[in-house]
Amino acid sequence: MTRWSLRKLVLVATAAAVAAGAGLANAGSAPVTITTPVSGSTIALHSNPYTAVAGTDSFAAATPGTSRFYLRRDGCGTSNDNPHLSTATGTDGGDGCGIVLNAVVGLGGDVDQGAFVDYPASDGMPLALDASRTATGAIDITGTAVGAVEVDVSLEALVGGQGVTVGSTTTTTVLDPTVSDNPVAFTIQPDASLAGADLQGLDLRVHIHGPALDAGFVGLSGKSWVDMPSFSASVNKSVAISVDDATFAHPVSARLDGSTWSVAIPTPAIGKHTIYAESTQGFATSAAVSTTFTVKR
Amino acid sequence: MKKLLLLAALAAAVVSVAARSAGSADVTHHPLYMPNTQNIGNPALQPPPVCCAPAGPPVAGEPAPVNMAYFGGHVQVTPKIYLVFWGWGEPGAFDHVTPGVPSYDPDGAAARMTAFVKAMGGTDWAGSQTQYYETDNGVNVNIQNVPNVFGGVWYDNTNPIHDNVSGLELAQEAQRAAAHFGVTDLHNSQFVIAQPQKYNEAGFNSGAGYCAWHDYTQPQYYPGVQPGLSFTNMPYVLNSGSSCGQNSVNTGYYTGRLDGFTIVMGHEIEETITDPGAEDVINGVNLGGWYDYAAYENGDKCAWVGYTEGIAPPSTVPGGLGTMKGNDGKLYPVQSLWSNDSAGGAGWCAGAGDDLPVTG
Numbered sequence: 001m002t003r004w005s006l007r008k009l010v011l012v013a014t015a016a017a018v019a020a021g022a023g024l025a026n027a028g029s030a031p032v033t034i035t036t037p038v039s040g041s042t043i044a045l046h047s048n049p050y051t052a053v054a055g056t057d058s059f060a061a062a063t064p065g066t067s068r069f070y071l072r073r074d075g076c077g078t079s080n081d082n083p084h085l086s087t088a089t090g091t092d093g094g095d096g097c098g099i100v101l102n103a104v105v106g107l108g109g110d111v112d113q114g115a116f117v118d119y120p121a122s123d124g125m126p127l128a129l130d131a132s133r134t135a136t137g138a139i140d141i142t143g144t145a146v147g148a149v150e151v152d153v154s155l156e157a158l159v160g161g162q163g164v165t166v167g168s169t170t171t172t173t174v175l176d177p178t179v180s181d182n183p184v185a186f187t188i189q190p191d192a193s194l195a196g197a198d199l200q201g202l203d204l205r206v207h208i209h210g211p212a213l214d215a216g217f218v219g220l221s222g223k224s225w226v227d228m229p230s231f232s233a234s235v236n237k238s239v240a241i242s243v244d245d246a247t248f249a250h251p252v253s254a255r256l257d258g259s260t261w262s263v264a265i266p267t268p269a270i271g272k273h274t275i276y277a278e279s280t281q282g283f284a285t286s287a288a289v290s291t292t293f294t295v296k297r
Numbered sequence: 298m299k300k301l302l303l304l305a306a307l308a309a310a311v312v313s314v315a316a317r318s319a320g321s322a323d324v325t326h327h328p329l330y331m332p333n334t335q336n337i338g339n340p341a342l343q344p345p346p347v348c349c350a351p352a353g354p355p356v357a358g359e360p361a362p363v364n365m366a367y368f369g370g371h372v373q374v375t376p377k378i379y380l381v382f383w384g385w386g387e388p389g390a391f392d393h394v395t396p397g398v399p400s401y402d403p404d405g406a407a408a409r410m411t412a413f414v415k416a417m418g419g420t421d422w423a424g425s426q427t428q429y430y431e432t433d434n435g436v437n438v439n440i441q442n443v444p445n446v447f448g449g450v451w452y453d454n455t456n457p458i459h460d461n462v463s464g465l466e467l468a469q470e471a472q473r474a475a476a477h478f479g480v481t482d483l484h485n486s487q488f489v490i491a492q493p494q495k496y497n498e499a500g501f502n503s504g505a506g507y508c509a510w511h512d513y514t515q516p517q518y519y520p521g522v523q524p525g526l527s528f529t530n531m532p533y534v535l536n537s538g539s540s541c542g543q544n545s546v547n548t549g550y551y552t553g554r555l556d557g558f559t560i561v562m563g564h565e566i567e568e569t570i571t572d573p574g575a576e577d578v579i580n581g582v583n584l585g586g587w588y589d590y591a592a593y594e595n596g597d598k599c600a601w602v603g604y605t606e607g608i609a610p611p612s613t614v615p616g617g618l619g620t621m622k623g624n625d626g627k628l629y630p631v632q633s634l635w636s637n638d639s640a641g642g643a644g645w646c647a648g649a650g651d652d653l654p655v656t657g
Contacts, residue, residue, distance in 0.1 A: 118550045125396050126396035126397065156549045156551055156552070157551070158395070158551045161397075161405045161408065162551075162552075163547075163549045163550070163551025163552030163553075164551075164552075165549070198397065200395050200396045200397050201395065201551060203549075203550035203551060205550065282396075282397075283396045283397040
């Protein structure tokens with residue numbers, strides 16, 4: 001009943017270039033500076049129980065955009081099958097791969113062989129998700145398929161090392177047997193709890209079923225894809241400082257205000273001290289900078 | 298009835314021990330394997346039956362019947378589990394990275410295994426094994442379900458690892474671990490030697506059909522290694538995919554990606570707790586703890602129960618693969634463990650949250 005088949009090899013010219021935003025969430029964190037206290041300055045402890053520490057930052061702007069991932073496959077039903085998502089497209093060895101749905105059932109029936117295919121992202125991570133907008137895409141049903149097909153698409157992400165559901169949808173389409181490709185469009189609203197999340201991984205799962213004949217073959221080589229709503233950089237930004245400890249074992253978080261940051265710390269004991277600062281955007285942390293000052297009575 | 302079954306098993310065991318000890322232990326010895334889902338019942342992956350096994354090999358996906366018996370060796374009454382991540386930080390240990398995750402653990406497997414060991418103490422899953430005991434001077438001393446069985450973790454990037462490591466090399470690493478941790482109570486200690494993605498034990502790599510194994514160091518089998526070390530060969534089971542448990546409990550790509558690590562490691566840890574001597578018979582003395590006529594241990598008898606290649610949830614079968622609620626409140630995929638007390642004393646697989654209605 002079930003067999004893997006390379007239905008046909010479709011040579012499709014490389015489609016659109018990688019959309020803006022893909023894989024940019026981890027763009028290197030911008031340098032941070034310390035403007036206060038000034039290096040070499042002196043602070044009187046008796047009149048300054050707290051010391052203001054401030055500086056500038058220049059985080060990358062988090063511009064809304066779209067990251068396109070193509071469904072790709074290296075070899076149909078082989079040890080080198082490797083279904084995956086990629087921001088790059090090209091000709092896929094697994095184009096037209098799928099499972100034969102060779103039973104015909106009446107209206108309302110459902111041919112479901114229980115098989116699904118996972119397409120985990122092989123690149124384009126991390127991705128700064130914009131959960132306020134929808135993910136859209138298309139799963140191309142290729143071949144002379146007949147009937148109504150139901151395409152289940154689900155998105156799962158890796159966030160903080162844990163698998164989390166982004167969202168899912170089912171789209172039913174009556175196939176046109178006179179054309180070789182029936183793209184089935186889908187739209188998924190990401191879970192609101194993932195707003196601003198930095199995705200470490202992304203998986204798209206496709207499950208095709210329904211009262212159709214020969215409808216289990218997915219066209220690749222640029223014909224099946226998903227557009228993820230994203231930001232060009234992570235919206236998760238922070239500046240941390242550390243007193244006399246370049247390892248930041250006990251960091252103090254600063255308050256961000258546009259392109260500046262500040263924090264007040266208890267003035268350290270009398271003597272010479274070094275304050276370190278570093279900025280983090282998404283998973284990227286800047287090189288630490290430092291300033292040295294002296295505390296007197 | 299339960300008592301009768303145990304006595305019968307013990308009597309048979311005594312006969313069989315004599316028979317086994319008469320032969321060459323060197324020839325018959327091999328570690329105690331956990332077959333993968335494709336090799337359940339494969340005789341090449343089981344030690345010789347103890348005796349006239351009253352039942353055939355287990356049916357794939359079902360518990361292996363008949364209760365276990367006590368063979369006279371020690372058990373781990375107050376177990377301590379030491380995790381060794383050998384070479385995970387060495388060059389070439391992994392072929393990929395994950396953003397925001399340490400390069401020495403890109404899939405989070407080490408973190409998951411560590412969390413599991415920290416969380417397993419005091420759980421219902423571990424508690425299902427407190428019915429087993431060792432006999433010290435005529436007194437039965439039961440295994441305790443202590444809240445903290447975590448002995449420590451060691452990322453050993455000093456002693457070079459390589460691909461296709463041997464069992465002897467794993468035993469040597471266990472010895473180094475014992476020294477590293479300063480372990481003196483070997484009876485209650487076990488060492489899990491976990492390997493990274495690209496450097497694994499030779500038999501696992503060869504496709505012999507197992508996911509992991511545990512053993513007990515004796516000079517005959519591990520020359521030059523300190524005797525009396527209970528250790529587990531824990532390969533990077535994600536390399537074997539669903540054959541070693543990937544997505545066998547949780548169906549999501551990422552949520553189920555690490556299922557096999559806790560299922561397989563949990564199997565070996567609990568087998569080591571109830572049979573740290575690994576069924577060894579040395580000079581006529583049986584070092585083994587608890588297993589059955591067919592030499593199946595508490596994990597073997599319940600391995601992959603309910604597993605249907607993803608067609609149906611395994612937990613729908615009593616004793617099937619399920620979850621352990623850890624002492625940290627989180628759920629960890631596990632297999633069930635054989636419980637002589639379950640099913641009114643007839644025995645069944647228990648502890649994975651899907652026990653038979655009648656349990657002991």
